[in-house]
Amino acid sequence: MYLGLDLGTSGIKGVVIDDKGTVLAQESASLTVSSPQPTWSEQDPLSWWQACVEVIAQLQDRLDLGKLKAVGLSGQMHGATLLNKQGEVLRPCILWNDGRSQAQCDALMAECPELMTRSGNLAMPGFTAPKIRWVQDNEPDIFAQLAYVLLPKDYLMYRLTGLMTTDCSDAAGTLWLNPETRQWDDILLAATGLTQSNMPTVHEGSDLIGHLSPSVAEELGLPLLPIVAGGGDNAAGAVGMGITSPGQGFISLGTSGVYFSVSESHKANPQNTVHAFCHALPHRWHQMGVTLSAANSLAWLAKLLDKSVPELLDALEDSDMLRTNVLFLPYISGERTPHNDPFANGQFVGLTNNTTTEAMTLAVLEGVAFSLLDCQNALHSAGSSVEALSLIGGGARSALWRQIIANVLNKILVYRDGGDVGPGLGAARLALLGEQQSQGQDLEALIAQHCTMPEILEEHHPEESTQDYYQEKYALYQSLYQATKGLNLRLSQLTL
Template structure:
């Protein structure tokens, strides 16, 4: 058996697979996020470790974990986890959806004109490097004590093994990695006052980086298992869904939304706000577009109206609402693709006295789908080709939402078994690959043998009768952002008055 631990924004999941890759069990523990100021988003790294302990304890009640052979990790990308020289956490982690460092992004690109060429990406406030520049400028006492910077899942790896490690897929999202060399870049590190000594060693996602320390193994009731480097959540999701070769892709409906495509080489296209990163598997890269509030938009609305997400979806399905004049812009945490605008705001437009909760729910599902269409258009303009799209993430459980996305993208979408635990499944698969590769087996053979596409549960074809409605509404969706984004800047300024 193999264990995959997936550190998300809303929770940590543990997924166990057998030697054939079948999912045997999953457990989870929830996490909370704090936003002490507008555009800020933070988490306590110690809560991640406690969630890890809790999930393993839950799995212990169902399985004999002494039979595990290896552990893999996946995790939310970009988070800045700052440690002192003793490995102690210096401040809450600044998360991927934190928008405070826009000024630092602009300064980095002006001061280091080769940053985009070296990293293959624009400096965006979600990435790790500008966060460190922000800390340097706004919390100099913290920066003075800073000895190490780890990504969220890599902090879990450090707690498990005592070793500081990362993988090239997750490290690509820092702006410090050169995706062509798949290693840290000294010039990019120096731009934020760091050097190689502040960074963990970078491995391929399926490479073994160490084993559980004796103390941790005893604490968790586990053998001293080997640990692989793992992957950023999207690359891990690709491994879990068998998206490993060019012209394959998937859409993830997690807290954020991701449109992910595989490429055979590093294809940077920052002018289209497309991310160009390393894949978690050797000799592979990927491009992706990101919308920052996908399932998060629905969860936000559910909390606002004192309902659960399933209750909202059930109520919509039971109603006769199939179209609505209400438009929702899902920019609750700003937006990346295609706007790179941390000050973008969420909006409902078109509300009238007779507007229903069901119409607002439908507008949210459509708004996220339109943001994914923005991503698709950006990726296509960057040269990405996708013949088949799978769906993963918690939001993908909704058949209605899957169909809306198929209609909006005008593409066939495939929902597969294990899609709701894609990154955790991918982390477990990476553990399997690493453990078997250490026995001398060829990695390309292992990828072909074990990183297969799971069973198809449902296929969604675009509904041609809805095409005109969505095409016209998408044009309005685009116009609404363009006509209001400067007003959002003025609205954000009110908080400082």
């Protein structure tokens, strides 16, 4: 058996598979996000460890984890976890959807003209490097104590093993890695006052990097298991869905929304806010468009209306409503692709006395689909094209939402078994690959054998009858942001 641990924004998931890739069990524990100021988003790294312990205990109740052969990790990207020389956390982790560092992005772009060339990416507040620059500018006492910077999953790795390691897929989202060489870049590090001594060692995702420390193994009731470097959540999700070859792609409907396409080389296109990162497997890269609030938009509406997400979706499906005059911009955490605007706001337009909860729910589903169309257009402009897309993430469980996205993108969407497991399954597969490679087996042969696409549960074909409706509404969606973006900045500066 192999264990994959996926550290998401809203929770940690543990997934156990057998040596044939069958999911034997999965458990999860929830996490909370703090927003102490507008555009800020933080989490306590100590809560990650507590949730990790909880998940492993839950799995222990269901399976004999003494039979595990290896562990893999995946996790939310970009988060800045700051440690001192003793390995103690200095402040809450600044998360991927934190928008406070736009000024630092502008400064980095101006001061380091090689940044886009060497990193292959545009400086955005979501990335790790601007966050560190913000700490340097605004919390100098913290920066003076800074000894190590770890990404979220790599903090869990440190707690599990005592080792400072990362993988190139996750590290590519920091702006400190050169995706061509798949290693840290000294010039990029120097732009934020760091050196390689502050950074974890970079590995490929399936590399065995060590074992659980004896004290942690005893605490968790596990053997001294080998552990692989793992992957950033989207790259690990791709491994879990068998998206490992050029031309393959998927959409992830998690807290954020991701449009992901595999490439045979590093294809940078930062001018179109396309992310160009390393894959979690060797000799592979990928491009991404990212919308910051996908399933999070629906969860926000459910919380606002004091309902659950399933209640909102069930009511919408029972209503048979397929079209609405209500329009929604899902920019409640700002937006990345295509705007790179941390001050973009979520908006409902078209509300009247007769507007129903169902109309608002449908507008949210459509708005997220339109944001994914923005990502598709950006990737297309960067030379990426995917004919059929797989779906992963919690939001992918909604058949109605899947069909809306197929209609809006005018693409065939394939929902596969395990689509709701996502990165946790990929982390477990990386553990399997690493453990079996250590026995002398060829990695590429192992990838072909074990990183297959799961069984198709349902295919969604775009409905021709909907195309005029969605094209007209998408044009309104695009014009709404352009018409109101100046107001967004003014509102963010309003004294409350």
